[in-house]
Amino acid sequence: MQIQMLGTGGAFAKKYSNNNALIEVEGFKLLVDCGITLPRSLHDAGYSFNDLDAVLISHMHADHVGGLEEYAFQMMFRYGKKPVLYIADTLVEPLWEQTLRGGLTQEPLNALSDFFDVRPIKEGESYEIHPEIRVKLIRTDHIAGKLSYSFLFNENFFYSADMKFDGGLLKELIEDGVSTIFHDCQLVSPGVVHASLDELLTLPEDIQEKVWLMHYNDNMEEFVGRTGKMRFVEQFAVYEIKT
Numbered sequence: 620m621q622i623q624m625l626g627t628g629g630a631f632a633k634k635y636s637n638n639n640a641l642i643e644v645e646g647f648k649l650l651v652d653c654g655i656t657l658p659r660s661l662h663d664a665g666y667s668f669n670d671l672d673a674v675l676i677s678h679m680h681a682d683h684v685g686g687l688e689e690y691a692f693q694m695m696f697r698y699g700k701k702p703v704l705y706i707a708d709t710l711v712e713p714l715w716e717q718t719l720r721g722g723l724t725q726e727p728l729n730a731l732s733d734f735f736d737v738r739p740i741k742e743g744e745s746y747e748i749h750p751e752i753r754v755k756l757i758r759t760d761h762i763a764g765k766l767s768y769s770f771l772f773n774e775n776f777f778y779s780a781d782m783k784f785d786g787g788l789l790k791e792l793i794e795d796g797v798s799t800i801f802h803d804c805q806l807v808s809p810g811v812v813h814a815s816l817d818e819l820l821t822l823p824e825d826i827q828e829k830v831w832l833m834h835y836n837d838n839m840e841e842f843v844g845r846t847g848k849m850r851f852v853e854q855f856a857v858y859e860i861k862t
């Protein structure tokens with residue numbers, strides 16, 4: 620599968636767009652998270668919302684869901700379609716009640732399912748999004764009292780939601796055959812609600828070799844050469860992931 624980051628920035632980054640991605644297999648395009656800057660970054664990458672086949676959501680922060688209102692409106696009023704939305708079953712209600720309802724509600728439209736073809740998925744179960752794209756949600760720790768789910772694609776590509784450092788999970792994933800990890804990274808410690816670079820540098824080198832850093836702040840260039848064996852993912856570059 621191919622992955623192109625439409626943005627690689629942290630929530631407050633201005634040089635880099637929100638940390639959202641496009642996964643593509645055989646022409647099928649899966650958007651991974653849809654933040655505030657996504658409508659612009661999707662356009663800059665040469666795509667329209669109508670080019671997307673589905674969206675997958677990790678958690679309720681605006682850099683991950685803030686572009687969904689425009690996605691819904693464009694699909695309804697410009698293209699006359701309901702986009703397919705994969706989301707944890709536990710986040711379906713919060714996405715509507717706490718995030719989208721204010722902007723999208725209009726008589727007689729007053730439910731998430733009026734705008735999206737909602738496909739709720741359960742943590743820990745494998746789902747086929749496309750014959751060549753399977754996803755499993757792994758609940759990972761981000762903010763107290765807030766659910767957040769990282770993604771395991773095709774049993775061997777781990778894409779972190781925003782998450783605190785969890786070295787035990789990363790070691791387990793590698794033991795289970797994961798060969799590529801895209802991980803959020805707070806460059807300056809403490810990480811607080813993200814994995815910090817210092818924490819990620821405590822990983823053994825054979826794991827670091829498999830780690831690509833994303834969701835970074837505008838000072839990323841100061842850290843080039845200071846990330847051990849880990850590499851930065853670059854906005855708009857296309858990466859081929861062997862799965």
Ligand SMILES: Nc1ccn([C@@H]2O[C@@H]3COP(=O)(O)O[C@H]3[C@H]2O)c(=O)n1
Pocket residue numbers: 629630631680681682762781811812
């Ligand atoms: N307890 C919190 C909550 C949030 N934040 C910051 O707000 C951002 C929201 O998007 P994010 O990408 O999860 O990153 C969060 C922190 O920068 C934070 O630093 N501490």
Ligand SMILES: [Zn+2]
Pocket residue numbers: 629630638680682683781834
């Ligand atoms: Zn974020």
Ligand SMILES: [Zn+2]
Pocket residue numbers: 678680761781
């Ligand atoms: Zn977050």
